[in-house]
Amino acid sequence: MMTMIILFMIASILFAYVLSLKEPKWGAYATLIVSLAGLVGVSLLRGSVGETVSFYYLHFTVTTIGWYFSMILLTVYFTATFFHPFWMDQLIYPAAYNALFLLSLAGTVGLFFAQDLMTLFICWETAVWSSMLIVQQGKSRQAAWVYFVMSAIGSMATLFAILLTIFMSGTTMITDAFIYFMGSPALGGLVFGAFILSGLTKMGIFPFHVWLPLAHGSAPHTFSPVLSGGLVKMGAYIAYLSVAVFPAYQVFGDQLMLQGVPLPIYALMLLGGVSIVYGTLRAIQQDDAKRLLAYSSVANGGYILIGILMLDQMAFAGGLMHVLNHAVASAAAFLAMAAVAKRTGTTKMSELGGMIHRMPVTYVVYLIAIISMAGIPPMGGFVSKWLIFQGLSHRGLIFLATAAAFGSIGSYLYVFRPLSAVFLGQLAPKYEKIKEADPLMLIGMLLLTAMSLLLGIVPNVVLRTIAQIQIELGIDPIMIKGTITATQNGSVNMLSVFTVFGFGFLLILILFLVLPKSRRVGLMDTYTSAEFIHTPELLHYGHHFYAPFERLYEKWPSVLPLYQRLSLKLKEMGEWAETFFFHAEPNRAVFWMVLLVILITVGGAR
Amino acid sequence: MKKLVSLFLILVLAFFLTTALDQGLDFWHSPSQLDAFRMSNAFVQNDVLGEGGALVFGESKNLESGSANIVTSIVVDYRSFDTLGEITVLFLSALGVGLLMGSGVRTTLRSGFILKTAAKMVAPLMLLTGIYIFTHGHLTPGGGFPGGSMMATAFLLHYFGSDTVKSNLKPLKWIESTAGALYILLGLAGLFVAGSFLQNFLPTGTLGHLVSAGIIPLVYVLVGLKVGSEVSGIVADFSKTEVVS
Amino acid sequence: MMGSIIWLIALPLLAAFVSVVAQTYQYGLLVVTLLMNLLVLFAAPQGLTIIGGYEPPFGISLLFDQYALIALLLIQVLLLLIIVLARPLAKNYTPVILVMLAGLNGMLLTNDLFNLFVMIEIVSIAAFILSTANGKLTHTFHYLILATVSGVFFLLGTVLVYAYTGILVVQGLMMRLASLPVALSLIPMMLLIFGMAVELKLVPVSSWAKNIYGQANLLTGPIFAAVLAPAFGFVFGRMMNEVIVLHSLTGYTLLVMAISTFVLGELAAYRQTDLLKTLAFSSIGQSGLAVMMFTLGAPWAGILLLINNALAKSILYGVATGVTAAYGNASMGVLKGVFYHHRLLGVAFSLASLSLVGIPLFLGFFAKVSAVMAIFSTGLIWVPVIILLTAIVEGAYVMRWLLQLWSPAFEGYLASKKELPQKRNVFSAQQILVVGVLAVILFTMGLMPQRFVDALQKTQPAMAQYEMVGQGEQQ
Incomplete structure (x- = not known):
């Protein structure tokens, strides 16, 4: 089965490329069919945990966690492909887009099923460079470059850790190799820190988050959902590996403990907390909807990191589940924005407004997505955030719990902004004639919406898999019984929660239908009755939506300039080297040569 | 100041190098007082293959190298491959000069009466001496390189001494090419006849006779011709001027 | 007889001598010679x-072993493809290229230290002459001066080695030299190292490469970066393996030189806005990395790096000099988006640059991994850190170029066909085919790295006496 999937993937990449050369649209449909086939194929692997397959120098094995992550990624990739046929004409290299899209898909799936460390790294890097080449087809080359460089910082650190591990332990198997560091906390700490770095950069944890708004914001609209919903989750898998497979809690067992968490892990969790707060605050400020969602990914990455690093009954399960919830919600939100951008040509919130009148289904998709993202019941996001809270408060990690709470409340602020600025309010006159998104696009989006809802109603479907992962790791599994999800602190029955919310929704719907309709006031229907309005968008209430916040942020320091300064410093060093060591005049070189020989002769004679 | 520092550095380097050399090489004793097992003794005794026998001028026969001139037997027999390399270096230099200057315009020099007359008389003599030197390379000091250079000097003199030098240098090229090719073919003949490249496959005759030492005289004739024609070519090329960036 | 390895030197030399008079058949002679050599x-x-x-x-003797075979094969194949690629230019320099080929083969085969010097001289002079094809004689002159001085150093080193040991045979010379007192063997070792440092582009003496590589044309670029550079690398590897005894002083000096070459070269490449200059500094940096591997006693990693760099650079220089000649300039602004018009060249270029940086699925990755693994076994754990940090810088500038060359779009806008540069003719179909063949070779090698690395690890010559830094003194 595995072999078939791998061969199918390779063949389909070539096939999609050749087909796209002929006619880009066909290639786009090919990506849809291939990712669906991949989804079905991988879902069939559920029963064959433990099966291994070697392909050249790559070794794969089926694990429960790998299966879980692959399913998430494939879902996101699959739903994004519904948009492909409509975007081919915007791309300058459509054939390359389709082929690289499938290559990055293959890379990510390979990563989750990797049996040895080399395979892990090879798949990781393949996914990175192929997605980088996709991002460059969007609005910005700079963004693709920053994405690559930030990823390279992480992956080089991980490569160092991997090679050191292989060298020290003498084995490349992921499950065996890290055991070597049990007895050596210093070396183990080095490897742990270097290994997890690629996860941190990929998830956009605080000092490495700079690439997310750039890359998510300017990638092709069809690829932003995959970046945020899919590729960022590769980082979560690395985080999982470095805490669950790398025996981090045992290696750091004699370190300073903070509420039962060793200091190095606690430090990383704090970074996660910082990401939550920072991402939330920055997201509120953004005017571009995609950049806003990118910063929300930073914040959610923080939740996932904290959850996974806890490695306990509740928060760990919450973290893993949040990977899925955020993937689904974020992909849906990005896709909704892509649909809007397809019709209007922009994702800037200040230029939009009132889309609900023209694209109601897209509106619903976005609404459900942000409810899940903000962690409001009855959507999936609530369950996972609730579990993370449970875990944090059970351990008494007060700072992190505060950060998580802050992020939850802050997220209402930022997810509401696109809702009001893009979808609600009055419709700008130039958008009077636009239509709802194409049915094919709607199918993709509605699939994600349905998933968000289902995850909220019956989270135990997923939690069962997570419980099995926990059992395999030897930690207490999350308790599930029927529709009840239970922890040591309490339990929740999401079905009844949904029922309550459903009744509330029905009540309001009835009231809405029964009560007299409000009069629709157009954007141009203003007091400036006789004057001609040149800039109608300024009249929309979403314009300068959070003006006070924006003023507040004006003087805030940003992280990006630090990296720019570093780059400049490197260039200065290069210039110095060029003038000092690579000077064109040969007499300097001759001088050095003579001097060095003399010095060494003197040094040796001594 | 810069120059003083450079001078100082060069002097220091020279000091170290001479000291280092002094520790390795013995300049102060005659060969007979040196270690009998040194490798160079075998060269001096013309006895690398270990067949033994005393070395007597005019009498010893069928020696492995057969040249009365030790330097020659090293340069053209024991380490003949290096010589092939050296003529290649010269060949390359000539090529380089040709490529850089070859397309330029020839300048004509006005020469005086004395030079013209002297050139007519001296140049053939110099040519003859050159030929003598490289044909006797295996017997007397000298050989292909000095002989060839001498021939080139004759050419230079002739060049200065006549107003109308034919611009056709084709024969020079032909000599150069043929001599070089023949050297390699000679080497390959050694490969086919005796088993290794550049091996001395002809009988070496009696030590000190003109016809002796196997292929050594042949090689030296070829080297002489090649060097002579090449250096002449360089001289001819250098007389051209070209404006280069 | 017919299968003797001496033909590799005799044949090109014969062809070179003949080619002077047979000018019409020169080019054909060159191609035939290379095919015969194969x-x-x-x-x-x-x-x-x-x-x-x-x-x-x-x-004098020639040593033909697995190591020499790999080096010779690489050089014959690459040279053959390069002269086909740069046919119009190569025609003017055929005798020089033939002599250079003889010199290169001699350099890689010879088992005699003085003969090695002769061969290095031949190759160097041929390189001087070739570099005049760039049309910048000042740069050639600078190169000439540096290389000549280093040649003198090499010769002095050879003389001292002969003075101390009485022999010149390369094979096993290290054993004799190691038995000498440290103070005595230090000087010839340093002289030999500096004798090669100029051609290896090591740091204090690598300044010539900036201009020679940075102003290269379709002939000189690939030849310098993909034929001469690996050839000298291979010779250095042989020297490190058979001749040079490293003491802690020389060892650390060489190591520091190699590391600073790598780091400074890549840093200088990072700031360039000219494609050819970028590649020039990248070549300097990569050479430092290979030297580092040979110094640390990991020849197979060095070989892998050399092969990867040679193949990648032949493509990169071929394409870069081609588009530079066609579009008039190698600056980022001029070449922006050119690959839209030249897709196949673009794909080959991208493949080569990904391999150069050491991105997985390509040969460069396995070269980098074996390099880092080899260094771990020497215990110098900070060297891989430097290598990997520098690899980030390297990846950064290579990717920047890749993105710019592929995308004609202005920053902040989607690419549209309006901004495309005027299409110019870069290569003929035949030349594109050559670039394609090179790319296929590079790609296929990346597909079967394990078999390849295994084969390389077997190439350790009979005298496997690797001297680690600092261990030389114990003998």
Whole structure:
């Protein structure tokens, strides 16, 4: 089965490329069919945990966690492909887009099923460079470059850790190799820190988050959902590996403990907390909807990191589940924005407004997505955030719990902004004639919406898999019984929660239908009755939506300039080297040569 | 100041190098007082293959190298491959000069009466001496390189001494090419006849006779011709001027 | 007889001498010679070949082993493809290229230190002459001065080695030298190292490469970066393996030189806005990395790096000089988006640059991994850190170029066909085919790295006496 999937993937990449050369649209449909086939194929692997397959120098094995992550990624990739046929004409290299899209898909799936460390790294890097080449087809080359460089910082650190591990332990198997560091906390700490770095950069944890708004914001609209919903989750898998497979809690067992968490892990969790707060605050400020969602990914990455690093009954399960919830919600939100951008040509919130009148289904998709993202019941996001809270408060990690709470409340602020600025309010006159998104696009989006809802109603479907992962790791599994999800602190029955919310929704719907309709006031229907309005968008209430916040942020320091300064410093060093060591005049070189020989002769004679 | 520092550095380097050399090489004793097992003794005794026998001028026969001139037997027999390399270096230099200057315009020099007359008389003599030197390379000091250079000097003199030098240098090229090719073919003949490249496959005759030492005289004739024609070519090329960036 | 390895040197030399008078057939002669050389490579038995009938140490001999085979194969194949790629230019320099080929083969085969010097001189002079094809004689002159000085150093080193040991045979010379007192063997070792440092582009003496590589044309660029650079690398590897004894002083000096070459070269490349200059500094940096591997006693990693760099650079320089010549300038602004018009060249270029940086699925990755693994076994854990940090810088500038060359769009906008540069003719179909062949070779090698690395690890010559830094003194 595995072999078939791998061969199918390779063949389909070539096939999609050749087909796209002929006619880009066909290639786009090919990506849809291939990712669906991949989804079905991988879902069939559920029963064959433990099966291994070697392909050249790559070794794969089926694990429960790998299966879980692959399913998430494939879902996101699959739903994004519904948009492909409509975007081919915007791309300058459509054939390359389709082929690289499938290559990055293959890379990510390979990563989750990797049996040895080399395979892990090879798949990781393949996914990175192929997605980088996709991002460059969007609005910005700079963004693709920053994405690559930030990823390279992480992956080089991980490569160092991997090679050191292989060298020290003498084995490349992921499950065996890290055991070597049990007895050596210093070396183990080095490897742990270097290994997890690629996860941190990929998830956009605080000092490495700079690439997310750039890359998510300017990638092709069809690829932003995959970046945020899919590729960022590769980082979560690395985080999982470095805490669950790398025996981090045992290696750091004699370190300073903070509420039962060793200091190095606690430090990383704090970074996660910082990401939550920072991402939330920055997201509120953004005017571009995609950049806003990118910063929300930073914040959610923080939740996932904290959850996974806890490695306990509740928060760990919450973290893993949040990977899925955020993937689904974020992909849906990005896709909704892509649909809007397809019709209007922009994702800037200040230029939009009132889309609900023209694209109601897209509106619903976005609404459900942000409810899940903000962690409001009855959507999936609530369950996972609730579990993370449970875990944090059970351990008494007060700072992190505060950060998580802050992020939850802050997220209402930022997810509401696109809702009001893009979808609600009055419709700008130039958008009077636009239509709802194409049915094919709607199918993709509605699939994600349905998933968000289902995850909220019956989270135990997923939690069962997570419980099995926990059992395999030897930690207490999350308790599930029927529709009840239970922890040591309490339990929740999401079905009844949904029922309550459903009744509330029905009540309001009835009231809405029964009560007299409000009069629709157009954007141009203003007091400036006789004057001609040149800039109608300024009249929309979403314009300068959070003006006070924006003023507040004006003087805030940003992280990006630090990296720019570093780059400049490197260039200065290069210039110095060029003038000092690579000077064109040969007499300097001759001088050095003579001097060095003399010095060494003197040094040796001594 | 810069120059003083450079001078100082060069002097220091020279000091170290001479000291280092002094520790390795013995300049102060005659060969007979040196270690009998040194490798160079075998060269001096013309006895690398270990067949033994005393070395007597005019009498010893069928020696492995057969040249009365030790330097020659090293340069053209024991380490003949290096010589092939050296003529290649010269060949390359000539090529380089040709490529850089070859397309330029020839300048004509006005020469005086004395030079013209002297050139007519001296140049053939110099040519003859050159030929003598490289044909006797295996017997007397000298050989292909000095002989060839001498021939080139004759050419230079002739060049200065006549107003109308034919611009056709084709024969020079032909000599150069043929001599070089023949050297390699000679080497390959050694490969086919005796088993290794550049091996001395002809009988070496009696030590000190003109016809002796196997292929050594042949090689030296070829080297002489090649060097002579090449250096002449360089001289001819250098007389051209070209404006280069 | 017909299968003797000596043909590799005799044949090009013969062809060179003949080609001076047979100018119409020059180019054909060159191609035929290279093809014949490939035949000889496969027919010739491995082992020692004596020249002139005298066994070493008295005569000169050629050593043809697995190591030499790999190097020779790489060089014949690359040179053949390059002269086809740069046919119009190569025609003017055929005799020089033929002599250079003889010199390169001699350099890689010879088993005699003085003969090595002669061969290095031949190759260097040929390189001087070739570099005049760039049309910048000042740069050639600078190169000439540096290389000549280093040649003198090499010769002095050879003289001292002969003075101390009495032999010149390369094979096993290290054993004799190691038995000398440290103070004595230090000087010739340093002289030999500096004798090669100029051609290896090591840091204090690598300034020539900036201009020679940075102003290269379709002929000189690939030849310098993909033929001469690996050839000298291979020779250095042989020297490190058989001749040079490293003491802690020389060892650390060489290591520091190699590391600073790598780091400073890549840093200088990072700031360039000219494609050819970027590639020039990248070549300097990569050379430092390979030297580092040979210094640390990991020849197979060094070989892998050399092969990867040679193949990648042949493509990169071929394409870069081609588009530079067609579009008039190698600056980022001019070349922006050119690959839209030249897709196949673009794909080959991208493949080569990904391999150069050491991105997985390509040969460069396996080269980098074996390099880092080899260094771990020496215990110098901070060296891989430097290598990987520098690899980030390297990846950054290579990717920046890749993105710019592919996308004609202005920053902040989607790419549209309006901004495309005027299409110019870069390569003929035949030349594109050559670039394609190079790319396929590079890609296929990346597909079967394990078999490849295994084969390389077997190439350790009979005298496997690797000297780690600092261990030389104990002998």
